[in-house]
Amino acid sequence: MTTKSFSAGLTDEQVLESRRVHGDNVLTPAARESLFRKFLHKFQDQLIIILLVAATLSILVACYEFFVLDFGVSIFFEPLGIVIAILLATGLAFYFEVRAEREFAVLTQVNDDIPVRVVRNGHNLSVPRRDIVVGDFVLLDTGDDIPADGTLLSANSLKVDESTLTGEPICSKTTHTKLFDAEATFPSNRVLRGTKVMEGNGSFLVEAVGDHTENGRVFRAAQIDNGKQTPLSRQLDKLSVLVSRASYVLAALILVGRMVEYFLSAPPTFNWVLFAGYLLSSIMIAVTIIVVAVPEGLPMAVTLSLAYSMRRLLKANNLVRRLHACETMGATTVICTDKTGTLTENRMRVAHAEVLAEACFAEALAVNSTATLDDTDTDHIEVLGNPTEGALLLWLSEQHHDYEALRSAAAVVDQIPFSTERKYMATLVQSSVDGQWHIYLKGASEILFHFCPLLDDTHQKEILKTLFSYQQRAFRTLGFVDIAFSSQAVAEAELSALRQSGTLASPDAATLNSTFQGYVAISDPVRAEVPAAIRCCLDAGIGVKIVTGDTLGTAREIGRQVGICSDADSAQAFITGPEFAALSDEELIERVGELKVIARARPMDKKRLVEALQKRGEVVAVTGDGTNDAPALKAAHVGLSMGDGTSVAKEASDITIIDNSFSSIVNAVMWGRSLYKNIQRFILFQLTVNVAACLIVLIGSFMGTQSPLTVTQMLWVNLIMDSFAAVALASLPPSADVMKERPRAREAFIITPAMRWNILLTGFAFTGILLVALYVLKHFYVYSLCSLPESFSLVRATGGNLLSDYELSLFFTFFVLLQFWNLFNARSFATSQVWPRLRGCRGFFLIASFILLGQVLIVSFGGSLFSVSPLSLSDWLLLLAATSVVLWVGVALRAVWKS
Structure with a gap:
């Protein structure tokens, strides 16, 4: 070992100048894909491609009708609506993907904020790794990551893991030129960013930071792999395949049903132009059913849930x-x-100290240590280095000893660092107390007893009994031994033997001068x-x-x-x-x-x-x-x-x-379980909508009327019940109730039996209610819900299949409001709540309000684009009251189930 070099380090002005000349100690991140390219990738989704094809077909049909059949410009409203829906779907997915990536941006700061011990302005400080500059004097200890490239100023049994750069797990480092390894990849007195101190301690002068380090030249900035397929993603893939196949079958049935209905009601003279238009219209409805049925919102729901959870978990440490x-x-x-x-708190403090030999005890604690204290904040002295050694230094301060003065006065010659195999640490010094040469030992008392043969068995057993009682109370115990020598040469020979074999070269010669100084009990409270x-x-x-x-x-x-x-x-x-x-x-x-x-x-x-x-x-x-x-x-x-x-x-x-803290880990478990529940709620809600929408269009096509939901209406339903519902349910806060359940099976299918029955029963119930409404609208002229009894006398003539825009508005709004109230039931699924709790669910409430407002605006101003006409205020109130039964039934069923 070389004699430790002391340095005042850089001044604040020198730090700023070095940073200006040599830059920060951060790696330049890899070039990111442009936002435009990211947006274009959204159009590569299979479902979006289907929509683009559908939009293209719709535009071609509209152009034919406009230029050949002289229809009005309003026939472009439907394809325009599809294009808008595509842009909304891709735009939302793009927005939330970018937002999720921003959640990850903070991760690049993790390694750069690791504290590093440096000497600046004559003080030992702890600064973030990113703030290290060329010229800094950095202190190293076992377990530290080396923050930059530089040359060693001191090295004490220093071994470094350079596997990240060379594949060598252990490389000896030294400042002695005679001990340099000529075959080493990097000089033996040079340390590199990204490597780790495995044993020993030392200090070095920083010569390169950031991109100019060897690590910066070899490696690109780390990129987080968020594309790993998880059990959840595999389940969602299976679910998507299942629902997609079902939607294809429904689309085929709708196409067949509408063709049968056309030929049964077609005039005697067959018109190929009208038939082609009807066929294209039927294909559009079938394609839209696929779009509505396929749960393309699931990936976005998962992304939103993860992004929301990540952001909130960060607040929970x-x-x-x-x-x-x-x-x-x-x-x-x-x-x-x-x-x-x-x-435990990792705040090591000396709870009990038994000093048996006071002569050199304070000096032994001060010099036989690699820790330091940062006392720049006198109200909170921070331990830099090993917390156990720091506890000893704090105890010295409490006993009114200045550890820095004791270290400066004693001449440290050599040191053997602590290791788990050795179970002790040893330091050779020339004492300032008596001028003799001392080897101070610190470690496990049962090991140190071997160096004190004059300590009788009875005394040893008493000490071990006391130490055992401390250990039973979760105290960490340390013993201290002082071996004195009259000659430096003898002391160095004994330390060398101790380093190589773990025993003294001449134990008999040292026997008379060895003293068991005492022991301490150090606590780390829970x-x-x-x-x-x-x-x-x-x-x-x-x-x-x-x-x-x-x-x-x-x-x-x-x-x-x-x-x-x-x-x-x-x-x-x-x-x-x-x-x-x-x-x-x-x-x-x-x-x-x-x-x-x-x-x-x-x-x-x-x-x-x-x-x-x-x-x-x-x-x-x-x-x-x-x-x-x-x-x-x-x-x-x-x-x-x-x-x-x-x-x-x-x-x-x-x-x-x-x-x-372990409590933060429990928070992560709670958020993970709640995230899974939120995704289940979204699936429950979406598939209920899908069942009702697909069945009503399928059955409606066999009832001999036009589709009760137009293409643009179904796309709006798809948007609010897919994208917006995903946002609403993904942002629900966690519930402590999930911590009362057993862990879910890792490969369990995401749709539970309770969900399956809920989806089917609610979907069929909605379908039945909607079919009754459709039957009424098909057979009677309805011009106001307030005058519904009078409407029963206005029987629609045979063959009068076409519904008016007002009737389509009633049916469309009735359908949407059923799903609107069911959103609140989905919010309460798998909770102990009878009534949907909105406290802490601001995002959910705002999105639910937006869905309702959006429906009002579409019906009031959508006109030909959505095949609707404005409803009266009384009709709106009646529809809201009638459809709210969905919520009341859900509340009643949850109350019965809870009781």
């Missing part, structure tokens, strides 16, 4: 990185969670909101398992405090990393359902746990914050990284939990 995660979280059956920072969140998960049928590197006693106690474990649990519910590794795959799959806590877990243990659970058919979500968690995060159905985790963990994850 869940930054969704991949589109499918919103949906999959709703199907989660098991959550494998970290302990520290997720279940987050206040976690027990309630865990209970919510368990009530929702979601299993929760703790995977931690802590001791079994600590992990078990935390599990008990949060409600995962209880005294009734058998030994099969708990396991340590070595025991876990010893299980065969078959044994693990058999036992994994019972496991609640895995303590002393190693990196690959979590990934193996995830895979075993998946083999049992579980849908697994995993939390992780470190580089070593990346394999498990990638393997899980949903990976959940922590807001203060490494960029590797975040890159491997699907969702980033900004506040690190």
